[in-house]
Amino acid sequence: xxxxxxxxxxxxxxxxYLAGRDPAEVARQLCDGGSDLIxxxxxxxxxxxxxxxxxxxxxxxxxxxxxxxxNDHLDVAAETGAEVCHLGQEDFFDAGFTxxxxxxxxxxxxxxxxxxxxxxxxxxxxxxxxxxxAIGPVFATxxxxxxxxxxxxxxxxxxANVAVPWFAIGGIHLRNLDDVLAxxxxxxxxxxAILGAPDxxxxxxxxxxxxx
Numbered sequence: 001x002x003x004x005x006x007x008x009x010x011x012x013x014x015x016x017y018l019a020g021r022d023p024a025e026v027a028r029q030l031c032d033g034g035s036d037l038i039x040x041x042x043x044x045x046x047x048x049x050x051x052x053x054x055x056x057x058x059x060x061x062x063x064x065x066x067x068x069x070x071n072d073h074l075d076v077a078a079e080t081g082a083e084v085c086h087l088g089q090e091d092f093f094d095a096g097f098t099x100x101x102x103x104x105x106x107x108x109x110x111x112x113x114x115x116x117x118x119x120x121x122x123x124x125x126x127x128x129x130x131x132x133x134a135i136g137p138v139f140a141t142x143x144x145x146x147x148x149x150x151x152x153x154x155x156x157x158x159x160a161n162v163a164v165p166w167f168a169i170g171g172i173h174l175r176n177l178d179d180v181l182a183x184x185x186x187x188x189x190x191x192x193a194i195l196g197a198p199d200x201x202x203x204x205x206x207x208x209x210x211x212x
Contacts, residue, residue, distance in 0.1 A: 033204020137170020
């Protein structure tokens with residue numbers, strides 16, 4: 001698998017956008033299109049449901065050499081052997097953690113990604129030892145309709161100040177990608193613009209082409 005620093009395109013199997021499709025088949029299409037990381041995100045689902053999703057998708061991502069990320073459920077990531085777990089501010093700092101090493105002190109932990117929405121949160125996440133951070137939501141997004149956009153200003157700040165791998169996320173599509181890249185992003189997360197495309201693999205390839 002690529003080092004995180006070399007990963008550019010981060011995509012999703014989000015149950016809110018599957019529309020009845022087989023998660024493993026969507027994973028195959030994402031891998032075929034050139035995804036570097038794929039996150040399983042199932043807001044409101046039980047741990048058992050997330051575990052079933054992860055178990056179905058992992059053979060596909062492993063065969064393609066793509067990291068599988070589990071959103072929120074660290075226990076599922078550890079049990080299934082997923083390479084990464086992504087946590088929000090509320091799941092990490094608001095839960096009393098200050099270092100990622102506290103999450104699983106007695107065992108090997110997955111790599112940890114943390115969401116951030118402001119420079120002070122990014123600095124805190126880096127100091128906590130996050131393997132990567134997410135910067136966003138850059139634009140308004142249906143995946144988090146109540147979240148205020150952080151704008152391209154935060155992307156510019158991250159480009160100048162964040163040394164660990166970071167991914168711009170939130171409302172990114174092909175029409176605004178050039179602006180995100182011009183602001184200094186080199187890694188992006190894309191949800192609906194890929195999962196909502198008529199050809200998922202082709203949509204991934206187009207994002208990769210524009211990423212360079």
